[in-house]
Amino acid sequence: MNKHSYPLGIAALMLAGCMNMQPKYERPAAPIPAQWPATADAVQKQATAPAVVGWEQFFTDPDLKKLIRQALENNRDLRVSTLNIEKARAQYQIQRADLFPKINATGSGTNQRTPAAASTTGSTLLTHQYSANLGFSSYELDFFGRVRSLRDQAVYQYLSTEEAKRSAQITLVAEVANAYLTMVADMESLELARQTLRTQRESYDMTKRQLEFGSVTELTLRQAETSVESARADVAKYMTQVDQDRNALVLLVGTAPEVNLDEMRSLKAVSQTATLPDGLPSTVLQNRPDVLEAERDLQGYNANIGAARAAFFPTISLTASAGVASNELGSLFNGSNRAWSFAPQIVLPIFNAGLNKANLKVAEVNRDISVAQYEKAIQTAFKEVSDSLAQRATLEEQLSAQTALVNATERSFTLSRLRFEKGLDNYLTVLDAQRSYYSAQQNLITVRLSDVSNQVTLYKVLGGGAF
Template sequence: MNRKALTALLATLTVAGCTLAPDYQQPDSPVPATAGDDERIAEQLVLPGWEALFQDPQLQQLIRTALSNNRDLRLALLDVAEARAQYRIEGAALYPELSVDGDGSRQRLPADLSQTGDSEIQTQYSVGLGVAAYEVDLFGRLRSLKQSALQQYLATEEARRSAHITLVSEVANAYLTLQADRRNLRISRETVEAQQESVDLVKGRFDLGLGSELEVRQAEVALETARANQARFKRLVAQDRNALAVLVGAPLPPLPDSPAEDLDTELAALPEIPAGVPSAVLRQRPDIQQAEYSLKAANANIGAARAAFFPRIALTGSAGTASSELSGLFESGSESWSFSPSISLPIFSGGRNRANLDVAEVRRDQNVARYEQTIQTAFQEVSDALQARGSFTEQEQAQQALVTATRRSLALAEARYEQGADDYLAVLDARRELLSAEQELVSVRLQKLANRITLYRALGGGVFPDRAIQLSGRNP
């Protein structure tokens, strides 16, 4: 390739680089700036990592195992690897593809085709460095595709973060549900034992002529009801273990014989979060960042669709040596080169290019709607979780007081029955109310902790312990 041709090629490559993609404009946030009346926003809110939030060592080990073995998270990691490779593929198209080619041929020509009138054997060898159909990206088509691939890669990375947070939350919820049902199973066993003692007591009184057969049958009914309740919680505990094992992706280790009396010991408290900050922290949620990256990718695809209306220039060239003798390939005077530029100007495509551009613009608008929808959903989740914090605390305190009162009521009913001041029905009612109150207390505590996990996930924190959510700055 001579100097003038090389200079022209370099000049062409220099002017290439602009894109026809529209300037990206972040959509306005479709939610209020704050979710409460307090507009004083802290400068920084640091969410703990899951290791700090979940204090139970066994729960921590289950989460670590899940992060290593869970198939959904593994698929998310593979999606990231695929998007990363696709980005490299799109980026490689911006550079010429160089190759070294060597050719050799021998051909016999008959006399009537030979220029000399005699049959002859022609031999040719060549070695060259070539560029095949390199597209000069004058209008940014390739750069737009590369930018779109980059944004899709970043979106899949945020999807991986979202899968990470979701998995941690689901393992924690499944573990707490298992612990709650184990606690209910223990309550049901204690109830069975108490009902068995009552049956023995009532039968003893009946044998002494101090009670009726009806009271004996009522005590037996209560005992069998308690046994049925116990069997139900045995089944729930087994199902909870199966669900947790699927999330963890490995067999569960043995659990302690007795679950914690108070499920609060399984979790640490989240840091205090001002009531007026939800919309400010939304931008840290991975699903919102994923939606914005997808929007940027769709915006870049518009540039590629617009570039299809303009000429496409491709360069093919090679430089090397050629000779009729293999030994003469590198002798003086054997140099050879070729340069074949081509240009393609779209004139008529049946409306395909216009339709492709319309599709790209519609997909951009669809991603805007998805981005806004994701923000609205996130805002609702954070707001609901914040509003529920105080009510769950009040409900738990009230339920604990109810358990204390019903336990005292049962003790009084048993004392009155033993003294003959009341029939056995009062004891049955009191024990039934106590069982219901104790199980409801376990349920309320589980809901309170599940809300804490929901808030943790809704705030988009916890993947990296040292990650801080900046509440000041740009809107989500």
């Protein structure tokens, strides 16, 4: 090499020390429309980004807040997510530590006896060797960014687990809220069934007295009896559902609830939530934790390409130590016993049967797979929000229609009873009217539950609140 080219070689080596072989990361374009479907326009005007509304502001019922708070502290699935974060943080620290030399202090002593038969001098030899050193071994000079790329991949893996935990938190909040609201709705249905049973028993007793006076037939009595038994069966059914709802809620909370779950509640009273403001562009989905998790994974695979590319270049590592060495332990630390070693090593890949090319191809394909998974995550999020908005657009009309139906069937039931009592109609008309009224009341509870569950789902699919 020409002596004038030495400075250029040194400069090139210094530049290589700053080299980063990772591809420049660019967030993939979201493969979704910029706005929600037209059917959602009306309700978009009523909603704000839940990302700025924490769950403690979104939910207003104090008992529900207590249950959510307990679940966030005690739920076992969420605990696993938290432990995964701790593991990812430790893995990042492991990769980061590779950027620095590992310095160790060592002390050693060797005592050896060589018999006369094996000695070059023909007599028995006793040898002693003692040393104390401070140094590092196999420290890689990261000229081509391999170690830094692995460090970056570990960082993104850690950030991905952070987003996974936030996603788990939002899902848990929604599950606790829906389980609680379902239990309250079933409690209302149970109370309605009990009220209906009491009413039917009163009607049955009255019909039985009328039979004794000969004013009705036994057929009428048996028709009244079917209403009693039907209501009794519904009471048993809803008692089972309430118990199962309570068990599901306790499992989600992860410990004994701090609220009395047996206390009767009104769905209308506990279902109040904060309004969700102004229409939002679909790009808000890029801040959803599961979408961010997919993006962190993508960034990690992008960083891994840099490590795979660096494998084509030389690996330079250093081993060095300094200390003292002596044949006598007592004189080990004398000034004249200083010892040192310096052993640089360079490994240049020449032939490995295409291993490095295959590793690079795997890294690039993993990146491409991750791009597709990121795009799929956004598309799934868009569908979930669109479905929730579509349902929300008709729920108000459903509630209005169902309330009107309850009022109409109540009036029909009242009139049919009056006509029966005056002998103008048979009891079968009363029975049909009563069943329609009872069914309409149960369906109203179901629609109310759908309404508030839709609000909870919308809160969840738009990305939830801060934690």
